[in-house]
Amino acid sequence: MKEEFKTIEDVKRYLDERGINPSYQRLKIYEWLLNNRTHPTVESIYKALLKEIPTLSKTTIYNTLNLFQQHGLVNALTIEENEVRYDINTEPHSHFKCKVCGKVIDLPIPRKLDVKELIPEEVKSNKIEEIHIYYKGKCADCA
Amino acid sequence: MKEEFKTIEDVKRYLDERGINPSYQRLKIYEWLLNNRTHPTVESIYKALLKEIPTLSKTTIYNTLNLFQQHGLVNALTIEENEVRYDINTEPHSHFKCKVCGKVIDLPIPRKLDVKELIPEEVKSNKIEEIHIYYKGKCADCA
């Protein structure tokens, strides 16, 4: 994400450009994702926005995230069983999940690493489209 | 897994050594995982074994896999949302999932790669215990 979204108008334009009807709920959800880069679950997005939009339903969150995903605006993250987390689509990066507090942190792909090095020879016959790397361990706070 | 399990007795001994009561069902499940390294879901294990053990219940599969997991005998794989796959615990390796047919293939960690290179500098303050790499794309058969 190179752009900076300073106002809700910026977000509106961003969705508009991508052919996504910028409804109130969609704007709010996208805006919230931008301001809370915590790899939230549907549950946490819902809880957070319910304060602002008391009529909000989880269905709308699901619908919206699926829509965003189809348009490449968010990534679905599956580090752990039974919980899907969402990520605003950005530069390629990896994730670290703390086994103690459950926090998920963005990490860069190691600088030295040419992504091509990550592809084992044995896979040549298969066409790789995505590479995902994630780490698990104890975060600085929980160590 | 260096060992080769040629007979059910080998599997029995293996579980015995690890303090796991080698019940009929557990043996069968472990044996089946050894002979079918296809990263199966609970559903597919269940369906396959039901032919041999008509009284088998899914609960037993769940119980057994959780038990095995606690003892490090199997890994739970979460490449895709909403499906947990199981893997007999082996040397570190990565996975490739075909987006078309859904097949999951084992891949080695690229030979040239020292695992340390995979750790970004930014993560120094966090204690990394596991590294997971997976790929998605089109497999040779579906290309």
Add this chain to the structure above:
DNA sequence: ATCATTGCAAACACTTTGCATACGC
């Protein structure tokens, strides 16, 4: 007035839990 979006309720799929039954030593 029309068409899309929202949101409730019900349906689904996957997994865990409670508990009575069956099994093995």
Add this chain to the structure above:
DNA sequence: GCGTATGCAAAGTGTTTGCAATGAT
């Protein structure tokens, strides 16, 4: 006979679907 494993049924989660109500142009 006792302690564990099994397996049914019910409960719990997370997600999707059907559809009527609402909202925007």
